[in-house]
Amino acid sequence: NRQIVLNSRPVGAPTPADFRLIESAIPTPATGEILLRTTYLSLDPYMRGRMSDAPSYAPPVALNDVMVGGTIARVEASNNPQFKVGDVVLSYSGWQDYAISNGEGVNVLPADMAQPSLALGVLGMPGFTAYMGLLDIGQPKAGDTVVVAAASGAVGAIVGQIAKINGCRVIGIAGGKDKCDYVTNDLGFDVCIDRKDADFAAQLAAVCPSGIDVYFESVGGAVFDAVLPLLNVGARIPVCGLIAHYNDQQLPAGPDRLGLLMGTLLKKRIKMQGFIIFDDYGHRYGEFFSAMSQWLSDGKIKFKEDLVQGLENTPEAFMGLLEGKNFGKLVVRVEQ
Ligand code: NDP
Incomplete structure (x- = not known):
């Protein structure tokens, strides 16, 4: 299991030395837990805030912890009756190949969703x-x-x-x-x-x-x-x-x-x-989702994904986001 952890808190612009890739065995889910295989990882500007310990609306990532992030994942093993193996989910697994979750905050996506990564962008x-x-x-x-x-x-x-x-x-x-x-x-x-x-x-x-x-x-x-x-x-x-x-x-x-x-x-x-x-609008997600789904099916909203290949390229892609190097919604394809 490859994981990218926060090695040091960036001073100014993040540098490669602020991140570290570590490898460990794929974890085993306990009772009530699921094992998630990350397929796509969303990279978003708010992550810069999580790298800093300045007061904010959300706590920072601790040094040596896996960087946080929204993900599309596949359930690889399940000891939780709400999920079955093969489910495609929207999760918050962070910058890693595999994650263990108790299912909290993990949402199963429709099985027929043609492009699940859209749940990280235009539909997310x-x-x-x-x-x-x-x-x-x-x-x-x-x-x-x-x-x-x-x-x-x-x-x-x-x-x-x-x-x-x-x-x-x-x-x-x-x-x-x-x-x-x-x-x-x-x-x-x-x-x-x-x-x-x-x-x-x-x-x-x-x-x-x-x-x-x-x-x-x-x-x-x-x-x-x-x-x-x-x-x-x-x-x-x-x-x-x-x-x-x-x-x-x-x-x-x-x-x-x-x-x-x-x-x-x-x-x-x-x-x-x-x-x-x-924090402010979570209760209105359903309203947004139905409006946006309609606009997409009517062809009224277009979007562009900037897809980066490979978890190992995540730090560089994130650093580029803060310099305008991305062109469209930045997403990492973690499972090749
Ligand atoms: P984008 O896909 O728009 O990528 C970031 C873009 O910001 C870059 O491509 C670049 O565009 C521009 N940029 C980067 N650095 C600079 C700079 N120094 N000066 C001017 N422009 C710069 O990111 P998102 O759409 O994901 O996010 C856009 C904004 O929305 C961010 O500020 C983010 O923090 C915020 N946000 C806030 C949320 C909230 O709840 N309040 C939730 C989600 C996002 P270009 O090359 O065209 O200048």
């Missing part, structure tokens, strides 16, 4: 995040201008498409021409701006002549700086993530812009609200 946590953040906090109305950060990614791609379904004008922001082309040509956003362009802020202003009504925040940093002056009176900002800051060790140098931010929120009566998807 990222899709759900997009749905609730945009619809419940963003409150988009037809004709609104909606700006979406990290627009080609697991969450952003879905946010923009749901905004289009709701009749909004949708502007994506992504890193690089390929991602921007995908966002407009394949996902159907109206425009996509490259955050790496030197005149990015001016380009964004030019494509938002009526200002911004909803800004779906996943990034922070220079992207938020460009968005702030364009926000309309009554704008809504679901604060989903701040990936540009996850490796920060201290507040950035430079002028203190807190007064500018607070003044803008005050004068323009802007609502800015953070959320943690399952």
Whole structure:
């Protein structure tokens, strides 16, 4: 059983030395337990937070413990009447080939699910995040201008498409021409701006002549700086993530812009609200799942998976996620 454990807490950006691959015998399930074989492992930005012992909404991974993560797995052995051998499940097995579970939090997926890894993406946590953040906090109305950060990614791609379904004008922001082309040509956003362009802020202003009504925040940093002056009176900002800051060790140098931010929120009566998807909206997962399943079968929502082969490549893939090297929902195929 190969396992990737947290070797040290990253200081700034994670490095390969922060992880260690260990091997041990495949464990045997006790009474009431099941043995799970990981087939797919989801890699998500929140994992950076679990590597740090700074206070957060969830406890950190202990040093030398297996890194956490959502997984698709197959039941290999079962001493629990709720599961039978061969069941395909959504579990939280983490960065390892095999895991033992008592079944808590493990959900059996439909046997006929053509692509089970979708339960880690468009039909799972990222899709759900997009749905609730945009619809419940963003409150988009037809004709609104909606700006979406990290627009080609697991969450952003879905946010923009749901905004289009709701009749909004949708502007994506992504890193690089390929991602921007995908966002407009394949996902159907109206425009996509490259955050790496030197005149990015001016380009964004030019494509938002009526200002911004909803800004779906996943990034922070220079992207938020460009968005702030364009926000309309009554704008809504679901604060989903701040990936540009996850490796920060201290507040950035430079002028203190807190007064500018607070003044803008005050004068323009802007609502800015953070959320943690399952803590705040877990009870509405069913509603999301049926809406998204319908959109998928109607061909209204498209998605892209970035599939990495092999558990041993997980640390590198995760490090790339924090630099924008992924293109679509990042998933590791653990069982070759
Ligand atoms: P993505 O698939 O969008 O991948 C991350 C993307 O972030 C990269 O591809 C890159 O896109 C962008 N990025 C990376 N580093 C930087 C940087 N320094 N500056 C600007 N952009 C950067 O990830 P997810 O869709 O899984 O997650 C998106 C956000 O949503 C994250 O902030 C995550 O933490 C948050 N999230 C929050 C949840 C909640 O409950 N609040 C739940 C799920 C996700 P590009 O190259 O296009 O710039």
